[in-house]
Amino acid sequence: MTDTIIVLDYGSQYAQLIARRVRELQVYCELFHWNTPPEEILALNPKGYILSGGPASVYEEGAPTLPAYVLDSGLPVLGICYGMQLLTHDLGGKVAPGGEREYGHAKVNVNVDNPLMPQGDYEVWMSHGDRVEGLPPGFELLGSSANSPWAVMGNAERRIYGIQFHPEVHHTPQGMTILENFVDAICGAERDWTPKHIIEKSVADIRAQVGDARVLAAVSGGVDSSVAAALVHRAIGGQLCALFVDNGLLRQGELESVQVALNEHMDGSLNVLDASQDFLSALSGVTEPEAKRRAIGETFIRKFESFARQQENIDFLMQGTIYPDVIESRAPERSAAQVIKSHHNVGGLPKDMHFALVEPLRYLFKDEVRRIGAALGLPDELIWRQPFPGPGLAVRCLGEVTAERLATLRAADAIFTSELRAAELLEQPGGSDTGIAQAFVALLPVKSVGVMGDQRTYQETAVLRAVSSQDFMTADWVRLPYELLARVSSRIVNEVKGVNRVVYDLTSKPPATIEWE
Ligand SMILES: Nc1ncnc2c1ncn2[C@@H]1O[C@H](COP(=O)(O)OP(=O)(O)OP(=O)(O)O)[C@@H](O)[C@H]1O
Ligand SMILES: O=c1[nH]c(=O)c2[nH+]cn([C@@H]3O[C@H](COP(=O)(O)O)[C@@H](O)[C@H]3O)c2[nH]1
Ligand SMILES: NC(=O)CC[C@H](N)C(=O)O
Numbered sequence: 263m264t265d266t267i268i269v270l271d272y273g274s275q276y277a278q279l280i281a282r283r284v285r286e287l288q289v290y291c292e293l294f295h296w297n298t299p300p301e302e303i304l305a306l307n308p309k310g311y312i313l314s315g316g317p318a319s320v321y322e323e324g325a326p327t328l329p330a331y332v333l334d335s336g337l338p339v340l341g342i343c344y345g346m347q348l349l350t351h352d353l354g355g356k357v358a359p360g361g362e363r364e365y366g367h368a369k370v371n372v373n374v375d376n377p378l379m380p381q382g383d384y385e386v387w388m389s390h391g392d393r394v395e396g397l398p399p400g401f402e403l404l405g406s407s408a409n410s411p412w413a414v415m416g417n418a419e420r421r422i423y424g425i426q427f428h429p430e431v432h433h434t435p436q437g438m439t440i441l442e443n444f445v446d447a448i449c450g451a452e453r454d455w456t457p458k459h460i461i462e463k464s465v466a467d468i469r470a471q472v473g474d475a476r477v478l479a480a481v482s483g484g485v486d487s488s489v490a491a492a493l494v495h496r497a498i499g500g501q502l503c504a505l506f507v508d509n510g511l512l513r514q515g516e517l518e519s520v521q522v523a524l525n526e527h528m529d530g531s532l533n534v535l536d537a538s539q540d541f542l543s544a545l546s547g548v549t550e551p552e553a554k555r556r557a558i559g560e561t562f563i564r565k566f567e568s569f570a571r572q573q574e575n576i577d578f579l580m581q582g583t584i585y586p587d588v589i590e591s592r593a594p595e596r597s598a599a600q601v602i603k604s605h606h607n608v609g610g611l612p613k614d615m616h617f618a619l620v621e622p623l624r625y626l627f628k629d630e631v632r633r634i635g636a637a638l639g640l641p642d643e644l645i646w647r648q649p650f651p652g653p654g655l656a657v658r659c660l661g662e663v664t665a666e667r668l669a670t671l672r673a674a675d676a677i678f679t680s681e682l683r684a685a686e687l688l689e690q691p692g693g694s695d696t697g698i699a700q701a702f703v704a705l706l707p708v709k710s711v712g713v714m715g716d717q718r719t720y721q722e723t724a725v726l727r728a729v730s731s732q733d734f735m736t737a738d739w740v741r742l743p744y745e746l747l748a749r750v751s752s753r754i755v756n757e758v759k760g761v762n763r764v765v766y767d768l769t770s771k772p773p774a775t776i777e778w779e
């Protein structure tokens with residue numbers, strides 16, 4: 263059984279990042295809502311617990327608590343921010359509102375020998391209003407910062423540690439070393455979470471789940487479903503039946519290019535279903551973003567079901583769902599964070615679905631998926647393809663989705679994309695901190711007045727969006743050259759009917775998201 267570290271989520275926006283960092287250390291890690299039934303967690307046979315940060319204050323009525331099994335287990339525990347305050351509160355120390363919030367860079371000095379943080383000065387990232395003001399019995403003060411006299415604490419005998427700062431964010435340069443010390447030196451977890459191991463484990467799991475039934479693989483041409491299908495293919499070969507649905511929400515030329523690419527690595531066994539009319543009808547009159555996502559999720563499943571009915575022995579549906587889809591849709595077993603968007607393949611699924619799901623990537627992050635794709639021998643162009651959301655252009659066409667507005671959006675998007683490609687700014691295998699991770703156009707139902715050829719115009723607005731990102735959980739807008747923006751803007755206004763104004767989106771994530779809906 264794989265050694266596992268459990269992160270209990272107290273509502274921090276960073277909780278997922280903690281799990282990712284531990285996985286980067288090649289130790290398997292899963293994230294759970296702090297109030298998950300203990301059986302579910304104990305079944306994973308954990309080697310240690312990490313308690314995340316969170317917005318609540320431990321001394322308030324109704325604040326999330328520390329489940330008894332955590333300390334009863336006798337296993338190592340690391341409390342981060344709220345997690346540290348929770349340990350303090352529970353074990354008899356004192357937590358109180360600090361004089362002022364401490365948000366941003368700080369320096370922590372550690373002056374006592376301990377296995378978590380060797381003595382010295384650390385640049386760290388803080389984000390808290392409460393602070394520890396008295397240690398629980400049995401704990402030792404290990405380090406302090408100017409605003410947090412009790413910034414690092416530990417009980418060596420019980421292997422329980424607390425840190426007020428966030429080791430999981432980039433702004434804490436030695437954060438990875440601190441997490442490594444925890445999972446390695448303190449928990450003694452085996453570091454065997456490698457692509458090879460992941461592949462072997464998923465292949466075995468898929469075989470055990472499916473037996474000799476057939477699996478309908480929903481493939482989009484994106485990285486996730488391609489890697490998932492390759493895994494399922496490795497597990498059950500010819501029992502796999504791949505289906506690509508043309509939902510009418512694709513970009514220009516996408517149907518053709520996906521067909522070519524998928525046929526190439528699926529030995530020509532790809533099925534294509536034209537369902538564009540069904541999606542358009544399902545979206546007719548719908549403008550609210552979550553309602554669009556639900557309508558699309560349901561239509562996808564109904565199409566998969568009607569396709570499967572014409573085949574024999576298909577009881578399973580494979581989707582390329584990955585961990586961020588699950589967490590962001592707030593699949594109830596996982597996250598304490600707020601729902602930002604329901605991904606069509608998780609939160610958008612209808613309740614009465616006739617399939618059992620096969621989702622070999624459900625607990626993997628995007629970078630892990632890419633590494634597995636590489637280990638399975640998928641081509642680079644596929645592995646580094648820009649993500650394209652399943653709900654497609656519907657979530658980039660704000661307001662009502664109609665065939666006409668989709669055509670406008672498609673034409674504008676094709677101009678932006680082709681200019682970026684011509685400038686060699688688009689495909690950057692390997693990813694980078696500042697290059698384009700995703701670029702597209704969104705169409706706003708906002709009309710403004712313009713003048714073209716001495717005629718008054720009153721038309722909609724196109725937004726250009728280009729972001730850099732490693733993991734799509736955070737992103738920054740790309741500083742594109744003015745000349746390129748000028749060319750794209752003039753081409754869109756001149757060549758695309760229905761648009762008389764072009765704007766560039768200058769918002770990072772957070773506080774915005776990458777997509778507009
Ligand atoms: N047009 C489609 N036809 C069939 N299945 C689809 C289609 N679009 C999406 N799906 C299913 O929904 C899942 C989620 O879509 P999503 O866009 O998150 O993943 P992806 O397309 O595989 O990868 P990427 O995130 O790189 O675009 C896909 O993995 C696939 O199983
Ligand atoms: O398959 C998907 N189904 C969805 O419902 C969905 N919503 C957003 N995305 C993609 O996820 C990444 C983060 O997007 P946001 O910053 O807009 O939340 C970006 O890469 C988005 O393109 C989706 N992918
Ligand atoms: N980021 C956090 O975990 C914050 C913890 C607590 N709510 C505070 O403000 O101190």
Ligand SMILES: [Mg+2]
Nearest residue numbers: 484650651652
């Ligand atoms: Mg996709």
